Amino acid sequence: MYDSRFEHDACGIGFVxxxxxxxSRGIVDAALAALHRVRHRGAVAADHRSGDGAGLLLAIPDAFLRDWMQRAAIHVESPARLGVAVVFLSNAPGPDGHQQRRLTRRLFAEACGAEQLDLIDWRPVPVDPDALGDLARSTAPQIEQAIITAGDSVSTADAxxxxxxxxxxxxxxxRAAGLQxxxxxxxxxxMTYKAMCAADQLAAFYPDLRDPRFVAPFAIFHQRYSTNTAPSWERAQPFRMLCHNGEINTIQGNVNRMRAREGRLGAGLSDDEALLVPVIDDRGxxxxxxxxALELLVRGGRDIRQGxxxxxxxxxxxxDVDPAVRDFYRYHACLMEPWDGPAGLVFTDGTRVGAALDRNGLRPLxxxxxxDGLIACASEAGAVDVNGHGRVRRGKLGPGEMLCVDPEHGGLEENDAIKTRLAAQEPYGRWLEDELQSLDTGEPDETVMPDLVARQAAFGYTKEEFTYVLRPMATQGKEPIFSMGDDTALSVLAQPPRLxxxxxxxxxxQVTNPPIDHLRERLVMSLRSYLGAPAPLLSGGREAAxxxxxxxxxxYPSGLEAVRTLGNPFAxxxxxxxxxxAEGACGLRAACERLAEDAERAARLGASILIISDRRAGPERAPIPALLAVxxxxHxxxxxxxxxxxSLLVETDEAREVHHIVCLLGYGAxxxxxxLGMxxxxxxxxxxxxxxxxTDGRGAQEHYVKALxxxxxKVLAKMGISTLDGYQGAQIFEIRGRVCRGVAGPGEPGLLQAPQAGHRIPCDEPRCRRRPPRRGASGTGPGVSGAERDGGGARAATRCDGATGWQRLRLLRALCPHRQ
Structure with missing residues (x-):
């Protein structure tokens, strides 16, 4: 039965x-009042006072800081531009904590000196610990503001x-010093003011926010509701450029791909790009x-709205979008995969402030x-009191829409104007026409594979697969429907080991993260993919396309051959x-290492498309399981x-079902x-x-591809992901079994040591001999010989001993346990 006590919501966000x-002071007061009104969006600890986190991101109040400096007898030239670093220092007591804080300040001063920034002084931020709950108070850092300045000749962007x-x-x-x-x-x-408290406690904790001299032209507010990470002071929002209500479902793939870009980011942020590594702090x-990611793009020279x-x-x-806007998105899709998932975003670069929604519009704004010029945006109507400000025009953001307050260009700029402005920055359409190559996926092959039966046996095809999986896909163009539940043994316990x-x-x-209906919301989904070497992320120009x-x-095989015939720059x-x-099971590890070294060598020699293929599997050569190879x-x-x-392309005879395909995609293909499936x-x-x-071969293959x-x-949609390029490399899987737990990917040592590489190398030792198949147990389908499915796992039904040559490949189902 429905009970409102069990209804969960997500973060409260907005700006004024x-x-x-x-x-004006009114902007700060309105933001604090709005923060109080979205308190219900957050959660509190058992002490009823420690919250998930709340905060404000505001423009630096220059007069407020100069007044403090004057009272503190700190002299600085009046025209000098002031900057502020808000630093959470260690709260450790005693001499050890004092030493950590002193060392942190020294390291900060050295970093500023290296970038020609002058550190004027440290300002202890006034706080009231009594406003916090016990948990928040016990973990509260010592908060200080470092006042910095740059030379008069330094532009704001350079500063x-x-x-x-x-x-x-x-x-x-x-990190290197191990400091907190x-x-x-x-x-x-x-500058930011945030704490691990409830929204209505923030102003009580920070007296600065109640000071009448503290004024701002804008303020971003956020009340956090932790859905996938534990509350902490560092994770309270807003962050440095945005606050976010939602979840990034593709986060692991986004982080992996950003790491892959490190070292060749492009653009002139620094002569030494190693300074910027890692771009992503994976502790957040x-x-x-x-x-x-947004901060990198903006500091690299892009408009925050473009980023x-x-x-x-x-x-x-x-x-149906404007062709110029479509070209803008097509061009940038060549540089960056989507950070996909439900997202309500409020952002600022210090001058502009705005809001945006994800492509599905799954969060309200x-x-x-x-x-009178006041503009407010929030996760719900009524968060900001606009009474007394004259006539009011109200609205809401739709899926993928954006709005921005830009005082330098006339105030409020809405979605169409923003996108038109961005699309007109460069001739994206011409660049795409000149550089981006569209390649057809090929045509169904009508020829018969001469060694079909042997390869089907070698890769473990079974009668059940033909009857209940492949045949419905070929005739209906969709996956077969099975009953819910899985009463088979876990793969880690199954004998013999499965694929x-x-x-x-x-x-x-789950929780606050809705899935997508891949049938009725097909318009927001895409299976588009790219091959080749992407340009450096911060680069521009036609090369990116x-x-x-x-x-x-x-x-199709013909499409693969077309890829092979592409010349430079798509070698x-x-x-x-x-x-x-002959190397047996223990040869698998060495084979994976050789494969990885071959890939590295090819990449260094200029190959931008690597084709991982098990085509050469035969009587004397066993295939590396495709997922393990990828x-x-x-990695x-x-x-x-x-x-x-x-880019990685996989030609495999092993993968034939949807789950096989999405595993390969999820781990980098x-x-x-x-x-062989086709x-x-x-x-x-x-x-x-x-x-x-x-009923003909061509139509059946087309139906099979459509089903896949x-x-x-469907798999993307149930995880709330809309685009394939957001899913690739995202590794959104759970792995069952002690050996697999915590493994980052199939390329890691844990899986190489496990008896689960998917194939059985024949062994002549008596303890590895398998019983012959039960009479009548094996089925006969097209190309299926002597194989059966047992307890949900396919197992070869041929004796282990005495198998030689091509017959031995029938047994390639899993590693022999004693040969690890």
Missing amino acids: ADAGGRA EARCYRARKRVERAI AYVASMSFRT SDSAMLDN LAMLVPEAWEGF RYAVCE LYSYFKQRFA RLVQLDSFLL SSDLNATFPV GSVH HLMRQGLRGQT QAICPR ASIRALASAGHLKGEA EDGTL
């Missing part, structure tokens, strides 16, 4: 701003870039990581434009994902800093050719085993 950029580099320097030094410290903000435009929440449109684009693929894919369980959206675009990640290299059968290459290239220069569907049609619409595509969309 003056359209003309006029600073902000220096702040960014200085903060990265001090963060690196703090956090730079909440560092800017010549903005998903919202903090999004803020890290946000890159990270959280609208659904431009399936809707309502705004009010007042006659590697079965150890990975798909995650799904120099990629190959695929409308679908699934390739490809085939990687052999097989190893000698994971090994993906090795990540470690070598080469993943951002290549950008395109897949399920060669050949098997062709054989079913030729043998007359198909009934319904698709629709099934992939």
Whole structure:
């Protein structure tokens, strides 16, 4: 039964701003009042006072700071631009805590000096600990503001870039020294006040916010509701450029791909790009990581609205949008994958302040434009009191929409005007026409694979798969429907071991994170994929569009051959994902290492498309499980800093079901050719085993591909992800079994040591001999010989001993346990 006590909500966010950029006390008071009104959006601890976090991000009150400096007898030239760094220092008591705080201040001063910033003094921020609950008080840091300045000849943009580099320097030094410290903000435009408290306690905790001299032209407010991370002072919002209500479902893939870009970010942020690494602080929440990415784009020279449109684009693929705007999004899709998931965003670069929604509009944002220039936006109507401000125009943001208050360009700018302005910045359409190559996925193959039966046996195809999985996909163009539940043994306990894919369980959206209806909301979804070497993230110009675009990640064999024939700059290299059968199970690890080294060598020689193929599997060569091969290459290239220069394409005879496909995509594949699956569907049609619409080989293959595509969309949708490029490399799986727990990917040592690589190398020792199949147990389907499914896992039904040559490949189902 419904009970409102169990209803969960998400964060409360918003901003209050003056359209003309006029600073006033009323803006701060309105933001504090709005924060109080969204208190119900957050949660509190058992002490009823420690909250998930609340905060304000405001323009620096210059007069307020200069007055404090005058009273503190600190002299600074009046025209000098003042900046503020808000630093959370260690709260450790005694001499040890004092030493940590002193060292942090020294490291901060050194970082400022390295970027030609002058540190004027440290200002202890007045606080009232009695306003906090016991939990928040016990973890409260010592909060100080470092007052900094730059020379008069330094532009604001350059000063902000220096702040960014200085903060990265001090963060690196703090990590290296093992100190407890956090730079909440560092800017010549903005400063933050946040705490691990409820919204209505923030002003009580920070007396500064109640001071009548504290004025601002805008204020961003946020009341946090922790959904996927624990509350902490550092995770309270707003962050340095934005606050976020929602969840980033693709966060692991976004972080991995940002790491892959490190070392070749482009643009002139610094002569030494290593200074900016890591771009993403993986200790933060998903919202903090999004803020890290946006900050990089803005400090790299992009307009904050452009940066946000890159990270959280609208659904431009399936809707009728202006051609110039479509070209803008197509161009930037070549540089950045979407940070996908439900998102209400409020942002600022210190001059402009605005709000935006994700492509599905899954978080509410309502705004009010007042006659006297007050503009308010919040996660619910009524959060900001606009009575007494003249006539009011109200509205709400729709999916993918954005609004911005830009005092330098006439005040409020709404979605269409923003997107038109962004699209007119560069000739994106011409660049795409000149550089972006569209490649067809190919045509169904009508030829018969000569060794079809042997390969089906080698890769463990079973009668059940043909009857209950592949045949419905070929005839109906969709996945078969099964009853709910799985009463089979966990893969880690099953004997004999199953295919590697079965150890990975798909995650799904939950709590405040809604799934997507992939049938009725198809317009917001995309299976578009790109091949080639992406340009440096901070670069511009036509080179960024120099990629190959695929409308679908699934390739027919003819489409794969077309990729192989592409010349520079899309040179490809085939990687052999097989190893000698004679090496036995212990040869698998060495094979994975060789494969990874081959990939690294090919990438360094200029190959931008790496094709991982098990085509050479045969009587004397066993295939590396495709998921293990992809994971090994993906993670090795990540470690070598080469993943951002290549794309991975998989040609495999092993993957044939939707779950197999999404596992490969989730661990780094950008395109897949399920060669044997298509050949098997062709054989079913030729043998007359198909009934319904698709009875010929061509139509059956088209239905099979459609079923795989629709099934992939379903998997993306149930995790709340709309686009394939956001899912690629996201690793959104749970892994069952002690050996697998905590493993980052199939390329990691844990899985290599487990008896779950997916295939069985024949062994002549008596303890590894398997019983022959029970009479009548094995089925006969097109290309199926002597195999059966037992307890949900396919197992080869041929004796282990005495198998030689091509017959031995029938047994490639899992590693022999004693040969680890």
